[in-house]
Amino acid sequence: MKKSALASLALSSLLAVAVLAGCGTGNQPGTAQQPAGQDSAGQAAGGGKKLVMATSADYKPYEFHDLSSGKDEIVGFDIDIAKYIGKELGYEIEVVDMNFDGLVPALQTKRADFVMAGMTPTPERLQNADFSTIYYDAKNTIVAKKESNLTKPEQLAGKKITVQTGSIQEGAAKELQKTIQGLEIVSLNKTGEIVEEVKTGRVDAAILEDTVAKGYVEANPELQFTTIQSDEVNGSAIAFPKGSPHVEEFNKVIKTMQENGEMDKLINKWFGQ
Structure with missing residues (x-):
């Protein structure tokens, strides 16, 4: 009986130490981390x-x-x-x-x-x-092949254009779609994919921001870009x-x-x- 009581006391002590260790303030495995966006970075x-x-x-x-x-x-x-x-x-x-x-x-x-x-x-x-x-x-532009002669929004009637999903250019294209008959919009995730669609002819043109369009046109001399005139701030x-x-x-x-x-x-x- 005495040996059993000592063993129980030892086990209780070990459990108490374990509980106290688990209450520490350090980053223990499984501890929730501070999420981004909280007041304290x-x-x-x-x-x-x-x-x-x-x-x-x-x-x-x-x-x-x-x-x-x-x-x-x-x-x-x-x-x-x-x-x-x-x-x-x-x-x-x-x-x-x-x-x-x-x-x-x-x-x-x-x-x-x-x-x-x-x-x-x-x-x-x-x-x-x-x-x-x-x-x-910045301003929006029409990016197209040089021989396409697509330089103005009204020339996009009946054409297929591509824009980046969720971008301001997607919104601008949807606004154009309200007044330009037959304008078809294809939204893609990546700018590189957008330019590739224009190069291969799978779409007629793209709408990109001017500074971004400039870099792609310099790297792809078969393309051109024309600024879309607008009073809106982009x-x-x-x-x-x-x-x-x-x-x-x-x-x-x-x-x-x-x-x-x-x-x-x-x-x-x-x-x-």
């Missing part, structure tokens, strides 16, 4: 703060995959701006690549703290996300989850960049303007 390597930036890295020169160094690296205009802002505010920026139409949902489900992808703050998007001030203005801004505390601090840095010449420097670097 995640911890980066070295104890700093980290923000997750979601993008669609197929939109050169805004963001794209660069393999020139021998490794796959996402670079571009938006990436440089994000890194500059992160450095000024003391955040490490983690870039996550996904399809364009999944970017706003990533904010809503707290899988990202902000989105940079040449995104325009349309009324529809403003219902689901908060936006920074516009940091770069500028790019940073998207955040609704109620994000980061909007104001990001706006302050954007304003500083526009005043101290840093934004112009990056525009010249990536757009040659």
Whole structure:
């Protein structure tokens, strides 16, 4: 009986130690992690703060995959701006690549703290996300083969065009569809796929942002692009989850960049303007 009682006491002590260890504040296996988009940013390597930036890295020169160094690296205009802002505010920026139409949902489900992808703050998007001030203005263009003679929206009657799913260009194409008879729209996820459809003749034209169209046309001399004249603003801004505390601090840095010449420097670097 005495031996049994001692054994029971030892077992109880071991269980108590185990329970106390499980109540520690360290990151134990299975512990829920702080989701992106919360007020307190995640911890980066070295104890700093980290923000997750979601993008669609197929939109050169805004963001794209660069393999020139021998490794796959996402670079571009938006990436440089994000890194500059992160450095000024003391955040490490983690870039996550996904399809364009999944970017706003990533904010809503707290899988990202902000989105940079040449995104325009349309009324529809403003219902689901908060936006920074516009940091770069751009225009839409018609991209087509040179021999096609497709340079104006009215010439797209009875034609098939392609745009990026969820983009401002998709919205612009749907508006054109209301007044241009027989206009057929094909929406695709990646810009490279869009340009390839035009090159192969599977579609007659594409609608792309001018800075993006410029790069693809330079790389594909059989193509041309023509600016679509419009009074609407198609500028790019940073998207955040609704109620994000980061909007104001990001706006302050954007304003500083526009005043101290840093934004112009990056525009010249990536757009040659």
